[in-house]
Amino acid sequence: MQGDFDAMRMSHLFGRTLREAPGDAELPSHKLMLRAAMVRPLGAGIYSLLPLGWSVVRKVEQIIREEINAIGGQELLMPVVHPADIWKESGRYQQVGPEMTRFVDRGERDMVLAMTHEEVVTDLARQEINSYRQLPMLVYHIQTKWRDEPRSRGGLIRVREFTMKDSYSLDLDEAGLDVQYRNHWRAYERIFRRCGLAFVVVGADTGMMGGSASHEFMALSDYGEDIVLICPNGDYAANQEVAVFQRDAPTAEELLPLEDVATPNTPTIQALADFLNVPLTRTAKAVFFVGDSGRFVFAVIRGDLDVNETKLRKAAGERGLTPATAEQIQAIGAEAGYGSPVGVHDALIVVDESIRDSPNLVAGANKPGYHLKNVNLGRDYQADVIADIASVTAGLPCAECAAPLTAARAIEVGNIFKLGTRYSQLLGATYLDAAGESHPVVMGSYGIGSGRVTATVVEQHHDERGIAWPISIAPYHASLVSIYTADDDAPAQAADRLYSALIDAGVETLYDDRPERAGVKFNDADLIGCPIRVSVSARTLAKGEAEIKLRTERESRFVPLEDAAAIVRDIADGLFAPLDGDPPAA
């Protein structure tokens, strides 16, 4: 059985548990997986999976496989090293920044390390798909990706080399894509439920992938990098990057004449409101950026709201935004702290909807210590773009039901994208319809990071003693602990027999047969986190018993030694039952 994932003697296990976590680990999942001998770092954001960790990840991947197969997915495997040509064809070779690693091979050909596989799957599609008769199709693989993140952080949650299940749907039309999109949505819900993850599904930004729709599967966690806004009535959930809220009704008011007002020492909107004793909603805030194109982007929003850079970037048509410097601000005729769009030049004026609907606001006068009263869009300045550029925060009203939204940190464990025809058009992946006309294949792409799922499960399932795996992805169903001394190895022999019985009963068992003291073995069992612990000692043996304890429970029970394997099997089955992927009963 040595080397088998179904059973393992700890005396032979590669990897040692650590009493203390390395000092540079911060997240619970990172510390615990290091201490439990599941992962080891090789470099920043680069990890080896040790046998215990690999066992878990394999189970996560197997669950993914089963559920994607169940919606018609066909597994294949695409390369990690790509010729740059296909990335040039899609345009991403130019678009994507240094997070994509580029190199040249010995023949001086441009190559890249795969960040994702849209280009390759589209290349395959243009070779293999010719006719409408061949569609729809769904292919996927579980493959290494490399993304040279400017900063890998959060231990195992955000790494540079990682493994992802990515599937790609190929359809005749949008209707077909809708079907595959919904299929993935359901499959993902089943996958994460089977892994024991608590999650929410939110609307998301389409980012560098392009495409028309995207949802993210977010596992709630204090260590999440994303913020999700959730309606308490379940009417709405979205990533903060794209979240919207119910806007106030437009204010109907006579336009008053523009008026200069001295407002010394009011560089912040709050100071201004306090000084003039007006609510924040009657002020206009100016935020200054310079786009990647070099254009000055002048954002205007009502004083009670904040600018969402993701939305602003899209509204301005810029790939990136950098906060403007004081010199750049003065160059367009504005003044930091006292800025308004009135009278500025050489800037793209992007105005939030809140401004359009709010007359007679207080705004900067573009000179230090002065503001303007009764500033009005259209009369006093023109907007180049009017858009929703507001950042949604907790407490703002739900767009659907007006209930105050709540905000929570979350880890993105999966996402689904409607790509449409962006890649198929650029790479020429087309099919002929029944009338003999050519159309681009309509595509979707769907990702799950298996390692990130694993670490996220640890974030949600641990205590001060260690990990408490859901049985569906635990490295082993049971830890068998023998407690014996050199003088009396009868418990060890009994445990040996129980080990065999457990294996025969189909219980995946991690057998701690080491000649360690009870405390060491119990602590390691708690740390590694198999859901069931079975102990055999002189004490239990005297009564012909074994002790059974669940990782998540405090009390243990004693059962006849000869029945122990069957009982553990039953307990294991019982632990699997709620992890069957179906929605919990209401």
Added chain:
RNA sequence: CGGGGUGUGGCGCAGUCGGUAGCGCGCGGCGUUUGGGACGCUGAGGUCGGAGGUUCGAGUCCUCUCACCCCGACCA
């Protein structure tokens, strides 16, 4: 890329005013122990991240550099 921090034995750390490197855990041997990380004796293990410099002498001071961590920017 900006800001901050840390690099000393496998892990966690100490090292004062510059004076020839130490503690705990872990590891090997022997003995005593044996149900929640035992105890005694003994032993192995470190060019103090790297390079240069100052100095009679550098873990310690200076310069450069590398790695890693945190915050931000960035990011399917």
